[in-house]
Amino acid sequence: MALIVQKYGGTSVGSAERIKNVARRVAQWSARGHQLVVVVSAMAGETNRLIALAKDVQTNPDPRELDVMLSTGEQVTIALLAMALKEQGVQARSYTGGQVKILTDDAHTKARIIAIDEKNIRADLDNGSVVVVAGFQGVDEGGNITTLGRGGSDTTGVALAAALKAHECQIYTDVDGVYTADPRIVPEARRLKTITFEEMLELASLGSKVLQIRSVEFAGKYKVRLRVLSSFEEQGEGTLITFEEDEKMEQPVISGIASNRDEAKITILGVPDRPGIAYQILGPIGDANIDVDMIVQNVGHDGLTDFSFTVNRNDFRKALEILKPVREHIKAREIVSGDSIAKVSIVGVGMRSHAGIASAAFRALAEEGINIQMISTSEIKISVVIDEKYTELAVRVLHKSFNLDQPA
Numbered sequence: 108m109a110l111i112v113q114k115y116g117g118t119s120v121g122s123a124e125r126i127k128n129v130a131r132r133v134a135q136w137s138a139r140g141h142q143l144v145v146v147v148s149a150m151a152g153e154t155n156r157l158i159a160l161a162k163d164v165q166t167n168p169d170p171r172e173l174d175v176m177l178s179t180g181e182q183v184t185i186a187l188l189a190m191a192l193k194e195q196g197v198q199a200r201s202y203t204g205g206q207v208k209i210l211t212d213d214a215h216t217k218a219r220i221i222a223i224d225e226k227n228i229r230a231d232l233d234n235g236s237v238v239v240v241a242g243f244q245g246v247d248e249g250g251n252i253t254t255l256g257r258g259g260s261d262t263t264g265v266a267l268a269a270a271l272k273a274h275e276c277q278i279y280t281d282v283d284g285v286y287t288a289d290p291r292i293v294p295e296a297r298r299l300k301t302i303t304f305e306e307m308l309e310l311a312s313l314g315s316k317v318l319q320i321r322s323v324e325f326a327g328k329y330k331v332r333l334r335v336l337s338s339f340e341e342q343g344e345g346t347l348i349t350f351e352e353d354e355k356m357e358q359p360v361i362s363g364i365a366s367n368r369d370e371a372k373i374t375i376l377g378v379p380d381r382p383g384i385a386y387q388i389l390g391p392i393g394d395a396n397i398d399v400d401m402i403v404q405n406v407g408h409d410g411l412t413d414f415s416f417t418v419n420r421n422d423f424r425k426a427l428e429i430l431k432p433v434r435e436h437i438k439a440r441e442i443v444s445g446d447s448i449a450k451v452s453i454v455g456v457g458m459r460s461h462a463g464i465a466s467a468a469f470r471a472l473a474e475e476g477i478n479i480q481m482i483s484t485s486e487i488k489i490s491v492v493i494d495e496k497y498t499e500l501a502v503r504v505l506h507k508s509f510n511l512d513q514p515a
Contacts, residue, residue, distance in 0.1 A: 109274035110232070111136065114146040114242065114264030118281040119338035120184050121151035129279075129338065130191035133237060137197055142232045144271065146242045146264040147188055149180025170215035174244075174254045177216075178203070181241035181260070189239045200231050201239040204252075209245035209263065211253045217396065218245060218253035219321075220262065223270040240267060258319025265322040269329035276326065276333050277345075278318060283337035284346035285310070285317050287511040288364040292499045295512035299362065301347045304333075306362045306454050309488045313452040314367025323348070360457035360464065361509040366502050367450045368495055370400060371423035372480070373430065374415040377440025380407030387437055388414055391429050397422040401450070401483045401492060411440075415481065417492065420446050448480065449498040452490040453505055465489050471508040477501055 113133065120126050129145075136143055157176050161168040168176075185201035192199035207228065211218035228238050242260025245253050255262050261278060268276035285307065288296040302310075304327040311320040317335055326333045326348065336345035378384055389399055400417045418426050423446050434442055458464050468489055472479060477500065481492035493501055506512060 108140040108142065110142040110144075110271055112144045112146065112264055112268040112271065112273045112276045113279060114260060114277070115148065115279045115338055116260065116281070117148040117151035117153070119279050120147050120188065123187070125338075126184070126187050127191050127194075130188060130195050130197070132338070132341075133188075133192060134195040134197045137237055144228060144232070144238045144240060144267055144273070145188065146240045146260055146267060147181060147184045148242050148260040149177075149184055153180040153183070171251060174215045174218075174252050177254050178241070178244045178252050181243055185239045185241045192237055192239070197237055198235055199237040199239055201241075202228070203241045204244035204263070205246040205250075207240060207245075209266070211245035211247055211255070213247040213249065213251065213253065214396065215251075216254055217256045218247070220245060220255070220266050220325075223266060225267070225270045228267075228271065255321070258322070261319040261322035262325060265325040265329075265331055265333065268331045269325060274332065276331050278322075278333065278335050279338035280317065280335065281337065281339065282317060282335075283340055283343050284335050285315070285348075285363070287362070288502055288506045289315075289366070292366070292502050293364075293506045293512070296506065297511065297514070299346050300344070301349050302362055303456055304348055304350055305487055306456055307333075307348045309452070309454045309485070310363050310365045313365040313454065313488065313490060314369070314450065315363070315365045360461045361453050361455035361511060362457075363454050364502050364506050364509075364511065365452045365454065366498050367452075368498060369420050370417045370448060370450055370492070371420045371426075371444065371446035372415060372417050372448050372492065373423075373426060373442065373444045374413060375430065375434060375439045375442050376413050377411050378414045379437060379439070380410055380412040384412075384437065385414070388430070388433060389416070391433055392418070392426055395422075395425065395429055397426055397429075401481050401490065403481050417448070417450070417481070447495045448492050449495045449501075450490050450492050451498065451501045451505065452488055453509065454488045456487050458487050458489075467508060468505060471504050472501060475500060475504050477504075 189199040189201040210222045242263040284298040286296040290296045333348040402416045405413045479491045483490045
C-alpha cells in the first residue's frame with residue numbers, strides 16, 4: 108500500500124462524464140489498497156469565464172475579491188468528484204484549500220504556499236477515505252482566500268505530496284507525458300520515458316505547458332517523485348521526472364525544445380552608462396511584482412548604452428507605464444517596445460559535456476533566415492528571442508537539427 112497524490116487538470120474534469128471517468132480511475136487505485144489524495148482544477152474554461160465576468164463588473168478587478176470568486180471553480184469540482192466517488196462505493200471527503208489548511212502569503216492572484224496542516228487529511232486517509240482537495244487555492248494568515256496563479260493546481264498537488272511524504276505525485280493531463288517538443292508543432296516529437304528535474308524545470312520556465320514551474324520547484328526541493336500521465340488513456344507509464352544523480356546512463360545532449368509566445372520586449376535607448384542604472388530601471392518593475400526574464404545591456408559608447416529586457420505579455424502595458432517616469436528620471440532617450448516576439452529554447456543536461464551546441468543551433472536558425480534578437484544561456488539551456496512569426500519553423504528546425512525525431 109502506498110500513499111499517492113493524483114492531480115487532474117481542467118480538461119480531465121471538463122464535464123460530468125469526465126468527472127465520472129476520473130472517479131472510476133481513482134476507485135481502481137483505491138481498490139488496490141492505496142491511500143489517495145486527489146487534487147483537481149476547475150472544469151475546463153471555468154476560470155476564464157469567471158475572470159471575464161469579473162471584468163464585466165470592474166475594469167481591473169480587486170485582487171482580493173477576484174480570489175474569492177476564482178476559488179469557487181475548484182470547489183464545484185471537488186464536490187462533484189466526491190459525489191462521483193461515493194456513487195462508485197468509495198468513501199470520500201472534499202476539502203477547500205482553506206479547510207485543509209493550506210497557508211499562503213497575502214499576494215492575491217499570485218500567492219505562495221508557506222505551510223500545510225495535513226492532520227485532517229491524514230485522519231481521513233487512516234479512516235479509509237479518498238481525500239479530494241481543491242487545487243490552486245489557500246488562505247493567508249488573516250483567513251482571506253488566496254489563489255496561486257495559473258497552473259496553481261499542479262503546485263497544490265506537489266506541495267501536498269511533499270507534506271504527506273507521498274510515494275509519488277501523479278499529474279494527469281490531456282497528454283501522456285513530456286515530449287521532445289510540442290507534438291502540435293512537431294508531429295515527429297517523441298515522448299520521453301524519463302527527464303531530470305533540472306531539465307523539466309527549464310522546460311517549464313521556458314514555455315512547456317505540461318507542468319507549472321512552481322510545482323517542479325517544489326518537487327525538486329522536497330525530492331517528490333513526479334510522473335506525468337494521460338487521464339484519457341488507461342495504460343501507459345507516462346514520463347517520470349527524476350533526480351539527475353539517480354540516472355546511471357549518460358544523458359542525451361538535448362532532451363527537448365520549448366517555445367513561448369507570452370513575452371514582450373522593452374528597450375530603453377540612450378541610458379546613462381553608470382553604476383546602479385540597472386537597479387534604477389528594474390527596481391520599480393520588481394516592486395510591482397513583474398517578473399523579468401531575459402536582460403541584455405549593450406556595450407557603452409559616449410557614456411550611453413541601451414538596456415533591453417523581456418516581461419510576460421500580461422505585464423507589458425503595466426511595465427511601460429512604470430517606466431515612463433523612470434525614463435525621465437534617468438534622462439534616457441526613449442523607450443521602444445513590442446510584443447510580437449517569441450522565445451525558443453533548447454534544453455539538455457548533456458550540454459555540460461558537449462561543445463558546439465550553441466553554434467549548431469545558431470547555424471540551423473541562420474540557414475532558415477531566422478534573425479536572433481536576444482540570447483540567454485545557462486549550463487543546460489540556450490534561449491533565443493526571435494520574431495513571433497518564425498516560432499514554429501524555429502522549433503521544427505532545431506528539433507531536426509539535434510536528431511530529436513530519432514529513437515533514443
